[in-house]
Amino acid sequence: MTKTHISEIDKLHQLFTSNFMKAYKNADVYTKKQARPFLQPLYRRWYYSTMIEETPFTPANIVESVCKYYNQPQALYPVAKLRGKSKLTGIDMELIEYSLDKHPIVTDLKNIIEYCTPHLDLGQEGLFTTAQAQKAGEMTTLKDALYALYLLELALSMKLVVKVPSVGVNRFKPSGKATKFFQATDMEIFHNIVETGITLAAKGLQNFLDIPETVFSKTFIRSILHAPMETDEIFERVYDAMGYSMEDLMDMDDDDFGDADMNLISGTFMTGILLDKLFFAPFGHYMKLIRPLYILPFEFENEIQELVASALAGNFTEAQVAYFAPCSSYTLTDIGLEYFKQQKTDDNYLCADQVVQYKEIKDTIFSSLEALQVFMEVGKLMIPLDNDMEPQNIYTFRARLENDTSIWAHIQMPSDDTLHDMYEELIDCFGLKLNNDYTFYHDKIENRFAQYSPSMRTKRSKKTSDTTLIEDLDFEHQKQMLLLANNQSIPFGEKHPVVRVQLEMLSIKPPDKEMLYPRVSRVSKGFLSRSHDDEF
Numbered sequence: 001m002t003k004t005h006i007s008e009i010d011k012l013h014q015l016f017t018s019n020f021m022k023a024y025k026n027a028d029v030y031t032k033k034q035a036r037p038f039l040q041p042l043y044r045r046w047y048y049s050t051m052i053e054e055t056p057f058t059p060a061n062i063v064e065s066v067c068k069y070y071n072q073p074q075a076l077y078p079v080a081k082l083r084g085k086s087k088l089t090g091i092d093m094e095l096i097e098y099s100l101d102k103h104p105i106v107t108d109l110k111n112i113i114e115y116c117t118p119h120l121d122l123g124q125e126g127l128f129t130t131a132q133a134q135k136a137g138e139m140t141t142l143k144d145a146l147y148a149l150y151l152l153e154l155a156l157s158m159k160l161v162v163k164v165p166s167v168g169v170n171r172f173k174p175s176g177k178a179t180k181f182f183q184a185t186d187m188e189i190f191h192n193i194v195e196t197g198i199t200l201a202a203k204g205l206q207n208f209l210d211i212p213e214t215v216f217s218k219t220f221i222r223s224i225l226h227a228p229m230e231t232d233e234i235f236e237r238v239y240d241a242m243g244y245s246m247e248d249l250m251d252m253d254d255d256d257f258g259d260a261d262m263n264l265i266s267g268t269f270m271t272g273i274l275l276d277k278l279f280f281a282p283f284g285h286y287m288k289l290i291r292p293l294y295i296l297p298f299e300f301e302n303e304i305q306e307l308v309a310s311a312l313a314g315n316f317t318e319a320q321v322a323y324f325a326p327c328s329s330y331t332l333t334d335i336g337l338e339y340f341k342q343q344k345t346d347d348n349y350l351c352a353d354q355v356v357q358y359k360e361i362k363d364t365i366f367s368s369l370e371a372l373q374v375f376m377e378v379g380k381l382m383i384p385l386d387n388d389m390e391p392q393n394i395y396t397f398r399a400r401l402e403n404d405t406s407i408w409a410h411i412q413m414p415s416d417d418t419l420h421d422m423y424e425e426l427i428d429c430f431g432l433k434l435n436n437d438y439t440f441y442h443d444k445i446e447n448r449f450a451q452y453s454p455s456m457r458t459k460r461s462k463k464t465s466d467t468t469l470i471e472d473l474d475f476e477h478q479k480q481m482l483l484l485a486n487n488q489s490i491p492f493g494e495k496h497p498v499v500r501v502q503l504e505m506l507s508i509k510p511p512d513k514e515m516l517y518p519r520v521s522r523v524s525k526g527f528l529s530r531s532h533d534d535e536f
Contacts (some may be wrong), residue, residue, distance in 0.1 A: 292327035406526030
């Protein structure tokens with residue numbers, strides 16, 4: 001290793017450190033205490049996340065480009081290490097080299113077996129407790145408690161650790177098979193680890209979704225390791241094998257779903273979490289066979305808060321929602337190409353030194369940590385300008401009349417549209433009177449704390465013309481909305497009723513360049529049977 005390329009990689013590490021320490025120092029005492037042990041999940045997500053949205057400008061790709069430029073081993077990975085036991089004073093960096101002949105995971109697995117010697121009383125589920133995972137994690141290359149948990153699951157699956165008959169405790173110890181297992185070559189041991197990892201991924205995903213073994217089979221897991229694909233494509237193939245399509249699922253009304261369908265949809269979010277836990281993290285960060293890519297920048301303060309909120313549950317193994325999230329896509333690494341005996345193609349491999357040309361940025365963007373930080377900030381500001389003529393995303397809503405839910409339509413709105421824009425589209429869709437007398441609630445009910453009106457009617461209400469879908473509304477945690485259209489004239493009588501329209505956000509997708517937005521993409525049979533002149 002050369003001092004020059006180490007110093008260049010250290011600039012990236014300092015970028016992480018400065019952002020992490022800033023968020024850490026702004027946190028309260030309790031948050032600091034809870035966040036310290038789980039630095040590694042944050043570091044992993046940051047390492048594979050783009051610094052500039054929708055680009056491959058990730059620390060992982062930059063490190064490989066730097067290594068190629070200085071003719072250093074490309075399978076060189078930084079590991080973050082906390083400085084200070086009782087008080088966090090900084091984060092150090094260690095560079096670890098990976099290869100098939102001498103893979104760190106082999107030594108790490110051996111250390112986990114030694115940690116269980118002569119025996120260890122595990123938690124109720126037969127896995128490490130939080131304290132045990134943290135202690136075991138410090139014995140590994142990555143200093144990662146989640147990594148230690150995964151290594152224990154490998155050891156249990158391969159029967160290198162077995163349960164000991166005991167009363168009142170879950171006592172485990174290394175088996176006689178363990179000694180013979182580690183007498184093999186590192187390459188043979190690594191092969192067994194990969195195959196066991198494939199088995200764990202297949203079983204874990206099958207058991208969670210309660211689906212036929214042919215969907216998430218070992219053959220399927222092995223195939224998507226050999227031939228990487230977009231994460232959305234994995235979901236599409238799984239649903240297709242079960243007789244669904246992603247478009248049909250998004251367009252289905254609640255009444256169209258059976259119990260099995262609803263269970264499948266509700267499990268989609270956790271399926272993504274498990275894909276990261278059982279596939280992307282193990283074969284990516286732990287084994288270095290694939291390189292994940294997150295196309296959204298890593299938000300330090302938000303991620304730390306979510307992690308701490310999960311830590312409040314007190315159960316390390318159940319708090320996986322904060323630690324794992326599916327990447328957007330992935331490609332094979334050089335180690336992955338060698339192990340799976342694959343040739344480089346545009347589909348399975350990303351040439352890091354071509355997408356991130358270090359030689360072109362080393363004297364400008366990479367001239368200092370400050371220059372790198374400035375470039376990132378400018379890049380964030382520039383991105384919206386590139387897409388000024390088209391929306392970033394399209395939000396699809398199901399809008400239906402509260403007094404007759406058989407009448408509904410799917411409305412597609414640009415992400416930068418306001419609630420007032422949505423009001424006008426809904427009024428036009430349902431043939432109502434455009435009188436600007438209305439109120440939105442970002443809730444299922446008339447929640448005055450989530451009220452949006454065309455004017456500031458109350459101190460709590462917010463103006464609909466100032467409220468955009470993408471910037472001001474949190475649809476991740478609340479997908480339901482309610483529109484009250486007041487003083488609607490009707491063809492007969494003297495009453496001026498309030499028409500209540502229920503809204504549910506169904507999906508967020510890139511725009512179709514062939515379409516003009518906003519638009520109505522689908523309507524119900526009940527909608528078609530009523531003309532706009534009818535009384536809604």
